[in-house]
Amino acid sequence: MKGSSKEVxxxxxxxxxxxxxxxxxxxMLMRYYKDDIPISPxxxxxxxxxxxxxxDEKISSLENSWEKKxxxxxxxxxxxxxxxxxxxxxxxxxxxxxxxxxxxIDTILLxxxxxxxxxxxxxxxxxxxxGNLLLLPNMTNKAGKRNLNPDKFMxxxxxxxxxLYYCFKGNLMEYFNDEKNLVEWIYSENLECMFLQGFFQHxxxxxxxxxxxxxxxxxxxxxxxIQQLTDNSNISKYKYRDFSPEDxxxxxxxxxxxxxxxxxxxxxxxxxxxxxxxDHSTTTEKG
Numbered sequence: 001m002k003g004s005s006k007e008v009x010x011x012x013x014x015x016x017x018x019x020x021x022x023x024x025x026x027x028m029l030m031r032y033y034k035d036d037i038p039i040s041p042x043x044x045x046x047x048x049x050x051x052x053x054x055x056d057e058k059i060s061s062l063e064n065s066w067e068k069k070x071x072x073x074x075x076x077x078x079x080x081x082x083x084x085x086x087x088x089x090x091x092x093x094x095x096x097x098x099x100x101x102x103x104x105i106d107t108i109l110l111x112x113x114x115x116x117x118x119x120x121x122x123x124x125x126x127x128x129x130x131g132n133l134l135l136l137p138n139m140t141n142k143a144g145k146r147n148l149n150p151d152k153f154m155x156x157x158x159x160x161x162x163x164l165y166y167c168f169k170g171n172l173m174e175y176f177n178d179e180k181n182l183v184e185w186i187y188s189e190n191l192e193c194m195f196l197q198g199f200f201q202h203x204x205x206x207x208x209x210x211x212x213x214x215x216x217x218x219x220x221x222x223x224x225x226i227q228q229l230t231d232n233s234n235i236s237k238y239k240y241r242d243f244s245p246e247d248x249x250x251x252x253x254x255x256x257x258x259x260x261x262x263x264x265x266x267x268x269x270x271x272x273x274x275x276x277x278x279d280h281s282t283t284t285e286k287g
Contacts, residue, residue, distance in 0.1 A: 003051055003054075003055030003056070003129070003130060004129055005024070005047075005125060005126050005127050005128040005129045005132075006024045006028070007055070008047050008050050008051050008054075008055065008128035008129075009028050009029070009032055009047065009128060011050060011054060012032060012037065012044075012045055012047065012050055013031075013032075013037075015044050015045065016036065016037050016038065016045065018031075018036060018037065024125055025121060025124040025125045026117055026120055026121070026124040027109065028124075029081065029124050029127055030105045030108060030109055032047065033082075033100055033105055034102055034105060035101060035102050041069070042072075042073045043068075043069045043072045043073060046073075046075075047077065047127070047128040048075035048076050048077050048128065048133055049072045049073045049075045050072075050128070051075060051128055051130070051133055052071065052072040052073075052074070052075040052133075052135065053068065053069065053072035056072075056135075056269050057269040058269035058270055058271055059071045059072050059269070059271065071138070071271055071272050074135055074136045074137070074138055074146075074272040075133055075134070075135055075136070076133070076134045076135075076136050076148075076149045076152065077127070077128075077132060077133065077134075077158070078131075078132045078133060078134045078158070078160060078259075079123065079132060079158050079159070079160055079255060079259075080153065080158045081120060081123055081124060081127065082097070082100055083097055083153075083157050083158065083240055084120075084157075084240050084251075085108070085117075085120055086098050086104075086108075087240040087241050087243070088119070088120075088240075088243075088248060089108065089112060089116070091104065091107070091108075092241070095241060119248055119249065119252045120252070122204075122252070122256040122259065122260075123252065123255065123256065123259065126259050126260075126263065129259070129263055130262065130263060130267050131258075131259035131260065131261070131262035131263035132259050132262075134189055135188075135189065135270070135272055136148045136149060136152075136175075136272065137175055137176065137181075137185055137272055137273045137274060137275075138271075138272035138273065138274040139175045139176065139177070139273075139274060139275065140175075141171075141174050141175060142174055148172065148175045151171070151172060151175075152172070155170060155171070155172060157239065157240055159229060159238075159240075160191075160194065160229065160255070160258060161194065161226050161227065161228050161229045161235055162235055162236065162238070164186075164191070164194060164223075164226050165223060165226055165235050165236055166236075167182055168182065168222070168223035168226075169223055169236070176275075177275055177276075179222075181273070181275050183221045184273065185273050186221055187216065187221070188268075188270055188273060189262075189267065190261070190262050190265050190267045191258075191262075192214050192216060192219060192221065193214060193227075193257075193258055193261045193262075194226060194227050194258065195219050195220070195221050195222075195225040195226060195227065196214055196219050196227065197225070197227070199212070199214075199227055199257070199261075200227060200253075200254045200257060202257065204253075204256055204257055204260055207257050207260040207261050207264060208260045208263075208264060209264075210264045210265075212261065212264075227254075229250070229251050229254045229255055230243075230247050230250050230251050230254075231247075231250060232247065
């Protein structure tokens with residue numbers, strides 16, 4: 001499949017002149033995080049921007065080089081792996097996430113076998129696929145900064161249900177201006193599965209084989225209908241650091257299904273949505 005996660009990382013390794021011949025999945029992702037892969041420019045080295053710059057049909061075909069780079073850098077990893085992975089492995093102390101560097105990466109790869117990390121297998125293998133990527137709106141906050149990428153992580157740790165909650169109920173709404181625009185963006189990114197009651201009752205195989213279809217006329221995109229990724233009753237406050245073994249299992253079972261659904265529906269390529277002119281910018285770390 002064009003624009004698969006492996007294709008994106010192979011492209012980054014080639015650009016960075018890194019000769020990587022290892023396995024797809026978590027091993028490849030950890031290799032990508034190593035210090036010899038530059039952080040910027042994002043359109044060359046950041047997996048989310050690289051996908052949109054090189055593989056998205058709409059953005060990659062733009063003739064204006066500045067627009068192409070700028071729009072590609074509205075890309076964002078939907079659910080980043082570093083925070084949940086390091087919390088799951090007990091590497092984060094006093095609520096502080098361990099630094100993403102060669103030493104911590106070697107610790108992850110050397111001290112934990114594949115069975116320990118099986119929950120992360122699907123996310124890692126599809127990490128830079130369209131199913132785990134969002135094209136954020138080309139909008140600024142009240143301070144004139146396009147900070148939705150870092151603000152998304154700060155408010156939700158990139159947990160999708162919590163992110164959507166804060167888009168409806170918190171400060172993240174300022175990037176959409178109103179609920180009508182937010183709903184438009186949710187549909188443009190095929191996140192409607194997060195609002196369909198019973199969606200998580202389907203098997204991953206059913207979803208991957210496109211046996212699950214969603215009639216948009218039969219769902220309502222609103223805060224009360226967000227389908228939670230765990231059975232925690234408080235969507236606004238739950239944290240990775242508090243997950244029980246059952247929470248981890250439930251969370252990744254449901255997240256994998258969201259990624260599979262979004263990959264199965266072939267999200268229609270589009271430019272970053274924008275509802276009125278605002279033109280400031282910011283930078284982000286590798287996702």
